[in-house]
Amino acid sequence: xxxxxxxxxxxxxxxxxxxxxxxxxxxxxxxxxxxxxxxxxxxxxxxxxxxxxxxxxxxxxxxxxxxxxxxxxxxxxxxxxxxxxxxxxxxxxxxxxxxxxxxxxxxxxxxxxxxxxxxxxxxxxxxxxxxxxxxxxxxxxxxxxxxxxxxxxxxxxxxxxxx
Numbered sequence: 001x002x003x004x005x006x007x008x009x010x011x012x013x014x015x016x017x018x019x020x021x022x023x024x025x026x027x028x029x030x031x032x033x034x035x036x037x038x039x040x041x042x043x044x045x046x047x048x049x050x051x052x053x054x055x056x057x058x059x060x061x062x063x064x065x066x067x068x069x070x071x072x073x074x075x076x077x078x079x080x081x082x083x084x085x086x087x088x089x090x091x092x093x094x095x096x097x098x099x100x101x102x103x104x105x106x107x108x109x110x111x112x113x114x115x116x117x118x119x120x121x122x123x124x125x126x127x128x129x130x131x132x133x134x135x136x137x138x139x140x141x142x143x144x145x146x147x148x149x150x151x152x153x154x155x156x157x158x159x160x161x162x163x
Contacts (some may be wrong), residue, residue, distance in 0.1 A: 033071045036062075037041050043078040045085075077151075080158060087147060087156035091132040094143035098135040102126065106133040106139045111157045119149045119157075 003025070015021060030036050034057040044050040044065055052075075054060055065071050072078035081143040091109070100106050106121045108130045112120045121140045124130075146153065153159045 013146045030073060033066050033073060038067070042073060043075050045070050045078045045082045049075055049082055050162075052094060067109055068073065078157070080155075083155040084158060087152060090134065090147050091143055091156070094139055095132050095134045096139065098133055098139070100124075100133050102128075107135070107137050108133050109140055109144060109152065111153065111159065117153060119144055119152050 006044075027039075030040050033042065036042055038055060038057045039155045041052050042055055044053055052149065062071070069081075072081065098106070103125060105125060107121055107123045107127075109119055109121055109132075112118050121137055121144070123137075124133075
């Protein structure tokens with residue numbers, strides 16, 4: 001029961017033992033990292049996932065980490081994102097520094113759900129909607145081959161795979 005519901009129902013009652021009530025109150029957990037307040041727990045990613053940390057509103061570095069997308073409510077979320085970032089770094093490696101060129105073929109990988117969650121390659125010429133592009137179909141194929149389709153599906157696209 002939420003406290004505001006309790007007040008609606010029992011608002012006219014007298015409290016005779018506040019300590020009993022106080023002991024049963026539980027602070028609401030943050031729903032997103034943007035809801036973190038002093039004393040809330042979180043996980044940080046860098047080159048690895050941190051141990052459980054405690055938020056402090058007076059620590060400016062925490063705000064910078066959160067704005068950079070490095071703060072997570074659970075270790076599982078942090079581990080998933082770290083794995084995704086590692087794959088993205090490998091994709092950039094195999095893209096050989098290729099940047100999107102308007103009016104030219106820019107290849108990228110995607111998941112085709114209609115083809116049973118298959119990693120595919122296509123190209124864009126006039127619309128940029130991805131972070132990693134390849135200059136050739138062959139470079140994209142090499143990335144898929146080196147990283148592995150299962151790892152791309154699981155870690156980069158974060159698709160739950162059937163056992």
